[in-house]
Amino acid sequence: MKRAKKKIFADFIAQRGLKTTKQRDIILDSFLSSDRHLSIEELYLKLRAKHPNIGYATVYRTLKLFAEAGLAREMQFGDGQTRYEHVGEGEHHDHLVCTRCGHIEEFENETIEKLQDEVANSRGFLVERHRLELYGLCSGCRK
Amino acid sequence: MKRAKKKIFADFIAQRGLKTTKQRDIILDSFLSSDRHLSIEELYLKLRAKHPNIGYATVYRTLKLFAEAGLAREMQFGDGQTRYEHVGEGEHHDHLVCTRCGHIEEFENETIEKLQDEVANSRGFLVERHRLELYGLCSGCRK
DNA sequence: AAGTCGATGAATATCACTTTCATGATGGCG
DNA sequence: CGCCATCATGAAAGTGATATTCATCGACTT
Known part of the structure; x- marks a missing residue:
């Protein structure tokens, strides 16, 4: 399933004429193996632990990309932070x-x-x- | 009903040792005769038309006060602005x-x-x- | 291997509040 | 009625989260 989502993202990237990068791979990996309702800040901090040179802006942009690719959804729970939730096929909850x-x-x-x-x-x-x-x-x- | 809400606010003000001011009267009037889901900005602009010297901060603080008094409720509809909704007695929707x-x-x-x-x-x-x-x-x- | 164009990270800008601060009003008291 | 301790106001500055800019880097086509 993680594999399937990576495929979806790879296809999305290709179809839009965008590029595969180390950062995008790392961020996708980390996102897929995380809590289902992560904020940008949380994912950024988690990433910094292993990859100190990934910038906040990259995490921000990549998460937006996940949303466009249909892998994630932006959500607000009233704590002032946008959270990105995993999206399965046609699932809703x-x-x-x-x-x-x-x-x-x-x-x-x-x-x-x-x-x-x-x-x-x-x-x-x-x-x-x-x-x-x-x-x-x-x-x-x-x- | 508008009268009743003014009474509620007057009582709230008195009970907290706060003061009646021209601005609060004007803002409450305007709020009560407005759309039920107004943002600070919208109410501020509406007010500026007739009262060019009322400040944004005053509208902001007064709306918060309405919420504390139980006349309004803060709501988010995902457009990036906090909206203040009118609150009736124990009603929910x-x-x-x-x-x-x-x-x-x-x-x-x-x-x-x-x-x-x-x-x-x-x-x-x-x-x-x-x-x-x-x-x-x-x-x-x-x- | 080289060029083109997207991607990155640091820094800066935005946006919508939120707070500060000097000045103005209010209302209890004599 | 006038004092004056307090609260209120408006302009401006501060915040926190998100969004964009820009110089540089790195993918991918040729």
Whole structure:
């Protein structure tokens, strides 16, 4: 699966006439083996540990590229940082966000999705995407 | 209702030992007779038309004050600006956001709320608040 | 191997707030 | 009514995160 995503990115790069670089390889590797909701800063710091000469701007630009390639999605959880979430094939999910420890869980609910479409239809809206986040305390922090 | 909200704010001001000022009166008036999802910038520009000497910082601080007083709520719709939404008594609603014209509509759906709680419970989460936004084209922009 | 054009990193710019600071008002008190 | 301790205001400066610039570097075609 990691292999498949690398292929997707390689194809994207080729198709756009862009170039393969050491940095892009390293960043993609690191991204693919990371937490599913990483901020630019977090990924940058993680990378710096092993590759002290990778610049913040490169991480920033590469993450944007991942989003364009369909490998990642930009998300905001209200902590002032944009986070990049991994994107699988056609998959969608919503989030549970712990307001105490910052932990983020994912969930899916077919029924909720259906109801959303109903609401939109009744208003003449054509929904392209949605976001649903539940903020509160995770099981660990409730103690 | 506008009268009631002014009363709420007056009480809030008094209770905190703050002061009534011309600016606060003007800003509250303008806020109450505005679109329900105004950004600081938008309200500031609207105000400048009639009151050229009101500063951005004052609008900013006053809006924060409205939020503390329970008259407004800060919201993010992904356009990079914080918007202040009017808050009624204990009311809650979600949003339909048009990605083309920026139009924002509100809706409520009891069943969706219930399903959200079920999902959270099954994960051991205690939900404090949530956000649900449907992004797409409004009826006007679909043509 | 050489040239062309995208990629990189450091530095700088932007953007939307957020805070500071000198000056102006408000409202409790005598 | 006038004082004056405090809070409020507006202009300007500060922040934090993101976005862009620019000189230089490195891929990939020929």
